[in-house]
Amino acid sequence: MNKQNDPGSLTIGDYYSATQLRADRWSALRECAESLSVHGVEGRQGQKLLKQAHELFDALSPIEVYWAFPGSGTFEHLRRLLDQRNIDDLSAAVRRVARALTSGAYRRRSIPVVSDEPDNEDYDDESTLAPEDRALGRPYFEILIVDNVNEQQARFLRNNLHRMRRPEDPFIYEAVVVPSVEDALMGILFNHNVQAVVVRPGLTLKSKNVLPLLKQYVKRMNEDEDVDSLEPGDYGPEACRLIAKVRPELDAYLITDRSAEDIAGMDLGRCRRVFYNQEDFLELHLNILRGVNRRYKTPFFTALKEYSKQPTGVFHAMPISRGKSISRSHWIQDMGAFYGPNIFLAETSATSGGLDSLLEPRGPIKEAQDMAARAFGSKQTFFATNGTSTCNKIVVQALVRPGDIVLVDRDCHKSHHYGMVLAGANVVYMDSYPLHEYSMYGAVPLHEIKHTLLKLRAAGKLDRVRMVLLTNCTFDGLVYNVERVMEECLAIKKDLIFLWDEAWFAFARFGPTYRQRTAMSVANTLRERLKSPDAAKAYEAQQAQLQNADEETLLKTRLVPPPDARIRAYATQSTHKTLTSLRQGSMIHVNDMDFKGEVEQSFHEAYMTHTSTSPNYQIIASLDVGRRQVELEGFEFVQRQIESAMAIRRAVTTHPLLQKYFRVLTPADMIPEEYRESGIEAYYDPKQGWSDKWEIWASDEFVLDPTRVTLAVGGTGWDGDTFKTRILMDKYGIQINKTSRNTVLFMTNIGTTRSSVAYLIEVLVEIANDLDELLDDASKMERRSFDNRVSALVEHVPPLPDFSRFHDSFRSNKETPEGDIRTAFFLAYDEDNCDYLSLDDALLDRLKSGEELVSASFIIPYPPGFPILVPGQVISPEILTFMRALDVSEIHGYRPDLGLRVFTEKALKKAGKQKN
Template sequence: MKPGSASEKNGRASLSRHRSVWEMRSDGWIGLVDDLSRLAILPPEHPERERRLAHVRAIVEQLAPVESYWAFPGGRVFSELAQWIERDELARAHQAARRIHRVLAARTYRHDVNTLDSDNELPSQIETDSERQAQLARPYFEVLIVDEMSASEEDALRRRVQRKRNAEDDFIFDVVVVPSFEDALIATLVNFNLQAVVIRHGFPFRSVNHNDMLRRFLDGMDEGIEKMAEFERGPLLGRQIAQIRPELDLYLVTDVNVEAIAAQVGEVFKRIFFGEEDHIELYSSIMKGVGERHRTPFFNALRDYAKQPTGVFHALPLARGKSIMNSNWIGDLAQFYGMNLFMAETSATSGGLDSLLDPVGPLKTAQEYAARAFGARRTYFATNGTSTCNKIVVQALVRPDDIVLVDRNCHKSHHYGLVLAGAQVAYLDSYPLDQYSMYGAVPIRHIKQTLLDFRRAGTLDRVRMVLLTNCTFDGIVYDVERVMMECLAIKPDLVFLWDEAWFAFARCHPIYRQRTGMASAARLCETLKDPAYAKRHAAFSEGFDWDDEQRVLDTRLLPDPAKTRVRVYATHSTHKTLTALRQGSMIHVWDQDFKDKAEEAFHEAYMTHTSTSPNYQILASLDVGRRQVELEGYELIQRQLELAMSLREQVLHHPLLKRYFRFLRVSDVVPTEYRESGVESYYNDENGWNNLEAAWRTDEFALDPTRATLTIGATGMDGDTFKNKELMDRYGIQINKTSRNTVLFMTNIGTTRSAVAYLIEVLVKIARDVDQRISDMSAIERRIHEKRVRSLTLEQPPLPDFSSFHFAFRGRSVEGRAGTRDGDIRSAFFLSYDDANCEYIDMAEAAKAIQAGRDLVSALFVIPYPPGFPILVPGQVISAEILQFMAALDVREIHGFRPELGFRIFNDAALSRAAQATAARAALALSGRAAQPQEKDGEIKAAATTTPAEAARASSTTRSEE
């Protein structure tokens, strides 16, 4: 076949549709086996033969460089297969390709090193318990060797590694040899089996592979590396691999001054060896390094405890399963769960176990391993979900009257945590997406403006924390490092709490990782220590007018490295996106001042909110989930990402589905002004994933592609109906996020291609049903349906911004009456406990009262589901816009609102008393005296007298200034 022939071009075109090299590899082997099976029986003169042979050669051309980055089948074996095809030994090639594909699909190469040596038919999966136990008992991994080697040298190396295998080894590994700097980076990104990299002395920069799909991994590579001396490339390669996949163990083998190199880059490499003098030690080091990540100290301790004979003479009749085994009626519980669950049930903290509240043994070690895995300085486990984690962090860091900047649409646990902490809350508004009845995220400009407002008011010193959700339920992700840098430029001691409940998985993937709280904190710390940054900051600050607020807002700010402290906390719902039992969560800390300013308070808050009887099974699952993150997290997240993109592409191109459904793209949920890259869709056939990577590097907000929001308004069904009556009741598909005209599908590490196929099948069935219903409608029914569709697609109620806190709940922020946004939700929250302070008002009466000029102030959190954010918080003024939004909602579930009664609001007498207390505090503060208001029986007693008229005037003045 001549290069560039029509047949070859067609073959390449059929492969170019793949979204990733992994999908291409999988489908390539399927196509190769299929074509070879047909070619093996076609006569030479058959007209279809040349076309299929051209397609086979195109597949081989695509697969050859990819297979060179895996130990199985490996470049040498694949090269032999390609030679059989070129020699027209197609029957032999088909048999070999079929066997290789079966081994790859079954992954039997992971526990049987001789899978290609037998002539027997291979099973399509691991079918026997012994085979499965072999794989579990001795997990398999691959080691990347970066060195120029001949084929014979590579074979000799592989034989040497195999000879070192011992039946007592905990793992087995094979080697992959690549000859260049570029090949090493590609292999690191392509090969999921890698657990260690050995970088040898001296190798070229350029790869000889020119596969377009593989070259995309190298976009942005610094061409200057090619001019470096070969002995300098090893340490640089190690640093780059550590940034891409920090979980890998790196080893350097060099022939130059090993001591000097160890001093310079020792923190990157696990060990540095001189030449070949310690090849036995290198083998042992590799095994030990993987063993450290594989070790699960608490899970192992709990498993060992379950095997011990124990007499229980304290709490928990369920311990050791005794209350079940002695029962005539509840034996089915053990049958359902299995006895190991109950054998491990205990309230003991001895016998090899540990205390969550004061860990000194395996739990302490497990949390240290988790900190390593997630890039934190310290990590704490929680068994009460991220709701508890959020309250712990807030209580530990926020004191009464501290001001906290909070995304109004954050999880309700933050609102309640701030009530308990007694914070002054300044709610931030996310940009609205009215057409989809959802919010995006809080623009950095809005956060900066809020900080400047406090500076102008003279209360910036009281601003303690910025609390944001990353990523949001709908998948909007912040540029975390930029947010922190610009905020710290205005107030260098700010604390950041990033609620990453839905983003725990992000650590595993290089694209996601850069926008996590912990990775950004580490990077920011390194930046601030860099002398080059100090010079950059000096140039920036010279002549910069900090009093020019417009310039401050329009400029990308740089914090002062001499003053800035990096204090970052992140909370993870590990159970939501990684492997852990429900309520298993973690708190990650990167706080330079933790020891001096937070440790004692943190431990007290942890004691306050953590159960003294934590569930050990949850803790063990967190330990095992951490192991999975370090050993196969990258593979699982990449697969999750690909399945999400596959789902999106199927709906986009299906002729029936695209009539009623559409998955939102980044351009739909991130407005143009926040997309510096200009990228509208993260994937296309021309650029592959490059759009995704470019946008995540530069844009203020990015979209997590694994959050697939489907618009359904064209069906005439709202989100709640679609979720419950169609997806759940009819087809058993579970989701938990809807808006008025959208439903959210999330892929996760447990999602399979079969699950995605089933979802597509269900969507097709629903679309056909809708099609059939519309075709059967009468003219009147059709007009009703069209009106419903128009309402869902074109007539969405505008999402209301946060109105304001009533003057009565402005607390100390009324000092100077400078129009800051903060309020005291704690006093409002507890004031509502006394029914004498409250009344109810329905929607119609509320509208008339607002029009007449009365201040209606909510006594409760009011949260419609969907969209699931608080429309009102205690102490907030009910605005006409909020009423309009509430009236337009067609959802059944609204927490804090009783349809038969209406809104629970504060009556005028309660507001008057509260306003008097607030005005008194303001007066005393302005005169330099301290006020001490007292609370009794839900009524706030003022320390000084202010008439209701004066309070009303003060309230009016404050709102007008806002």
């Protein structure tokens, strides 16, 4: 068996996470025990297997203390079976445990690890159950009890809670007991089943666990927090606070003997209840269930289900409601059969009673949005049923007034550019750093953002600057240091509004490393930080230091915001892209200190403008359910999503055949060195192993989202679009979204499985093998042709153009770069104002000679999918050269039969006169 597929042959250093290590070690232990059952313990083979079994138990021992199943007692029993050479019982027991862990059967029923019952291979396979059968079961979770007790006392705690169970309980749970604060942090970061933590007075500070893969979970926390200086009496309250910092969705319960007065003044994070002296086990049990149920509730989805059960007479404008137009039809019965009855039973008009209105929510939709705000850390959350494109337009229209200056990431989604047109903004386009070699852009450096703001301040226009609009993270996975961007921009203009397009980043809230770079988390952090006396002192000290400083000094200094800065952050998220939701299900998250006083009415009007009066209730319900999922298992799913992407990285990086034709782009490939303060070059190196992702994400200006795996495919001789369509999709049924001239992007998500990762690697290996065979049999001329194609894709890639500038007819002056995109956009509505020019050498010569030609429309090549020209932009020779070199099938806004649409000289003069 290849080492790549043999979990027993991998070392601990080969694993990115302890969850992967645990799963593979149980699988290897099962194989080892079964082999022992066949070969026996005697002889060289038997002794080798015995040694392997002991090593696997030793590897699992520090891991299993954090899980309720199979539990420390059962685990030690299995080890004793090995010591006593009771191999048959060991093999049967390990097989049951391994299968229950793989299938999740332990969540639904008690697994008899040692039993005389025959071993049914299918009884615990969750995948064989129908969804409706699984929905009937009670959801299972685990709680973590933090108390330094012996095994007998731990058993006493678990048994007392076990006795509190009742048949009517909506959920079922098991308890894990750990001794220390560090063990609690490792437990909640490792065991994704944990939904509640009970902190008792007897806990200690340090963990005795020495497994490096587990210790890494608390290494960074110890660096961020002065944990070693804690007094024993503070261990409990501090544990609650740290739990909230790491996994804010969890419920914590503190049991203490300290006075109520002492506890009242302490930060207990999201501790839901404090019990004094001796806990009441029934009360604790009921509180645990109530806390989980608080996240489990889905107000709108539940209301929709109840509505579908009601007998009603339909006398409104939807024939499909209750499925009547389908059930009475002789010609569309296949539609009813395909979708099933429930989707039609749940259809109704928004104007009918019982289900609330998305435009004026007061019932279950309002409650569902409030719960989403809690889950995502916002102050207000609004649902959208027509995608994040509309969300972007809503936010821009609500916040931006005609003539306001907005700083925009030039290669952001096209909906933002159209939003600027609708709002009448004066746009300043900021260039991202280019990645010419891969035909893609990176992100906008903070130096560029600050330089733009300082230039506008010098020109006396800072009062008109309304918003900074950035994409976080980009399609290719580049993530900003959101905290640093907001801090330094607010230091220049203290009431600046930030719109963070997090269309591809909704999942980030539920990973501790990711969360620190999300808009809502940073907004909450800055709100608290600016209230502290230290913030005012730091600001005053820096102001004294920077008095009369020039721009160069300001650009090189990490600026501190004033304590009275207004935190105004908006995030738009495509829930359907990275979480569970029907297509076009999106959310707008608001964390704006001035929302109530300044924005609420205009936001309501913009929301009304862009939201349908007939919203799709199924999409709303899916947003409600998607929120429930991520509050209860988002941490687990995001963790697995990252593990899947890291597995792809490791496989491609270490496979000799794949290295001949493919290469996974690393952070060093996609982020210039000056923006990588950590010095990180790759997440995985065959010699060095895995990098510390937490450290990277805490320090660097830009980081690369590891769930995005950009694969350079130029070595195959196929461009990205051809590789995507003809090879991956047509031949192997693998679907992807994004390509560039010589790359394809694989995105893992919360639904990605290890099987799908394995299939992808198999496909890439097969493609590489086919290329090897093709080149082995190729003639000299065929080989030269292949080499030429590779060279064209790898070495001779056309450089990416920067944004040129707006034509003077659409600018107020030449000192600053803002342009009136709205005037340019509507000027092109009159065909007499436009002309069409062919993309030939003559046109290029005209541009090189200095003639100014101005685009009359958005020109958007797909891929990459961002505008290279916007209305009113001067066409540079570099842009035209890039357009001529494009080999994509779609260029939105360009008509090959007519040519490039430009403004006539007469139209430009007319626009210039109107401006003046």
